[in-house]
Amino acid sequence: MQHEKMPSAKRQQLIIQKLKQSDQPISGSDFAKLTNVSRQVIVQDVSILKAKNEPIIATSQGYLYLNEQTNNQKQQVIACKHDASQTQEELYLIVDHGVTIKDVIVEHPVYGDITASIRVSNRKEADEFIKKIQSTDASYLSALTNGIHLHTLESDSIVKIEAACKDLKNSGILI
CATH class of the missing domain: 1.10.10.10 (Winged helix-like DNA-binding domain superfamily/Winged helix DNA-binding domain)
Known part of the structure; x- marks a missing residue:
């Protein structure tokens, strides 16, 4: 029917x-x-x-x-550089602190800033994101900029964002 x-x-x-x-x-x-x-x-x-x-x-x-509930969220834009093989490590280092990766931003020589929503908040979502990139044979946007990219991070606490940034810096990912 x-x-x-x-x-x-x-x-x-x-x-x-x-x-x-x-x-x-x-x-x-x-x-x-x-x-x-x-x-x-x-x-x-x-x-x-x-x-x-x-x-x-x-x-x-x-x-x-996007509901109004995000108003009390703290946000910070960070700059990162790594190759595709470090993407999972980068995402895990961030979400393990209770921080959401809102988006990825790269600077294109013709189009200017290209922003793509990611909305990854935990390891499961990080794994799904990576699996989708791999299964569609898509490239990470950072491939356009030799691994350099920005992320908007979001959390209910700036302390969580700072802790994630510290781990990213220690791993050599944070610029």
Whole structure:
């Protein structure tokens, strides 16, 4: 029995509703199954919602709705340099202190700053991020800049961020 696909306005309302209710990312494939459309249709819906100023971000795990709860979070941008083989070490050194890696930023000679949302908060998410890079044969953005990149770190405590930075410095990753 084939289900009818959900109309776009209703689908977009559902996307917003589900994202607002979830504190975990929801994949485009999950939304596609729920609404009986392709993942590409969901990508288009999310683009439309972003254009309407809905605070939706795409992470390697799926879509997130940025709630106001992040206001009490401390943030710090750090500069790192390492090769691809040290990515797991870098991510673990950060998340083991209760710090979230919000994004990665590289400076491109033509496009300027390129920022990609990562949203990695624990070892499981770090492993999933690395596995997704490897399984898609994608390159890390830092490959564009000989390993130099920035991360926006986020935590409920600046002390946690400072402890993560100390470990990164001791491992030779923090610039």
